[in-house]
Amino acid sequence: MNMLARKLIAKEFYLLRWLIIGSTVAGIAGLLIAAEGVMRFNIGMLMWLTTIVAFGVVLATFAIANERKERALQFVLSLPLSHGDYVRIKVIGLFLCFLVPWVVLSLGAIVLIVVMPNLPDGMLPNIVLLCVFMLVNYAFVLCSALHTTSEGMMTLVIIVTNMSITLFIFLVLGVSALRTDFQGPNPVWNDTFWIVLGVELATLAVTLALPYLFAARRRDFI
């Protein structure tokens, strides 16, 4: 099973390689644009943000719903694995596929802020929280894709998660404890930061655990 799991995860990376590389490149391009100045900063960061979010959505829907629609799911299920194995491999494989560009682009954003003198380092805590939030968001989309076969439901999930990013930026990152030192020269890692981070990570853990508890236990797969 381990060999099979490795082969299947490798297959995810292989089949999605252009998507992974393309998104990473687009995200870095956004960061480079953002480095050019105030106006460009907004455009560039928007590009960076959109890239990460869009990549996550395409990844989850393409690798799961499409596989099902294109009837390659039957082929995968004809391999020597159980339904639980399939779900677990999908979660791990697709999470890793997202993680690679996410790490690159998150570090890229951090590096950008640290390196560029015109970008206050006080932004760092917020950027960290935003990056982790996008990871949690992706986990949620991934988890949904594994539990529902309805395209309508998935569209709803995608819309809601997209909206939630904007809401997160305004409502959470706009909280005074996180806004006060935003323009400051030094990053302030206060309690609010740690609480929000903790909640994010806990949500991430729960969201990734859900497929193991539900989708993996399904007795009928088609």
Add this chain to the structure above:
Amino acid sequence: MYSGINISQTDSRPMYLQIMEQIRARIAAGDWPAGKELPSIRALAAALSVSVITIKRAYLDLENEGVIVTRHGKGSFVADVNGLAGELQEGKLDEHLAAAAELGTQLGLTEEDLSARLRRAIRNVDKK
């Protein structure tokens, strides 16, 4: 090796009978001499693309007729009986004669009429 044996599904005779006939024909002609080993059931099935069960049935019936002999674990062989080839040919002749007699009776021919026709047929063969 078995490309000469052809099983037709559009033939009215069942497949197992066709197989038996073709095997009998080869034995009668002498192509498959006494003591020759027959192909294994599964090998013949694969060669003809016909189910194993059909070949099994054909072999079983041929064995019941005494045309072949199956030695458990060793395979099937053409029966080593003197004059088997001739016997099979004569069996074929009897089949044809029986069909002729049946048809003749249906047509209302007497024994003399039928015999006359048979004699005429024999003379035609000699002429060829």
Add this chain to the structure above:
Amino acid sequence: MTTTRHIEMHGVRKAFRFFTLEDLSLDLEPGQIMGFVGPNGAGKSTTIRLLTGLLAPDAGEVRVLGHAMPEGQALAKRDIGFVSDDMRLFSHATLDWHMRFIASIYPNWDEQYAKALVRRFNLHPEQNVGGLSTGEHVKAVLLLALARRPRLLILDEPTSGLDPVARHELLGEFMEVLKDDERSILFSSHNTVDVERISDRITFIDRGRLVDSSDKEDFLERWRRIQLQIPAGTAVPDLPHVVSKVVDGQFVTITTNRYSPDLVSFLGSGVREVQRMSLEEIFVATVMHHRELRGT
């Protein structure tokens, strides 16, 4: 020499909203081919999905290669080659990629045989799977299943969409599999001519129920169509095992599913002809009779 049956289904029930598979029992011994025949919607695909672990039965037992399904499917599938006509490969990879993929997972992969099948099926390994026609796609999936030499092949409509040459090749490959008396095949098909030719056992299914399951030769020997000519007005004696009786003036056609020479003697001089029936005719007559009995 193992005597474990390759497939054992007993009293299996599976209910859906508009369809229920009821009391299904099926057995397959090693070294056999079973043809699985039924009208559309009869439950063939459902049965096959129960066998391959895609569905779990509501009641009854499913054992494949000795493993209970669906619980034991991860182990069972090491030795099962499953192909269904609506199964597809990854469209953005080549056939060669798939061959490497399967070869790395299954130890029994036979590279020589795979290459021979590529030639025989007229496929191009460097071609992207997405560019294959339906027929070529099915052949590709079959190739991947055959080249691993699995003990049991479960095939759902394997010849649908194939041209006559490809079908002929495929049937040849199936019979090659059966040279090994430890391997077996279960295949569902609408092509009754092919089923009649290569099956050892045949199972008929209709509207979620098993209708008949027997050795093929048994089916062909039991069924006859008897043409009678009797004086008009004479009643045909009531006989058991008469599946249908059609009266056209003096001419009566009886279809029976338990033929014996005694029956002909009993019917006497009125018998004009005794005809064997093709598997297709037997199948249609069986289903019609079954529906009549059930009042559906």
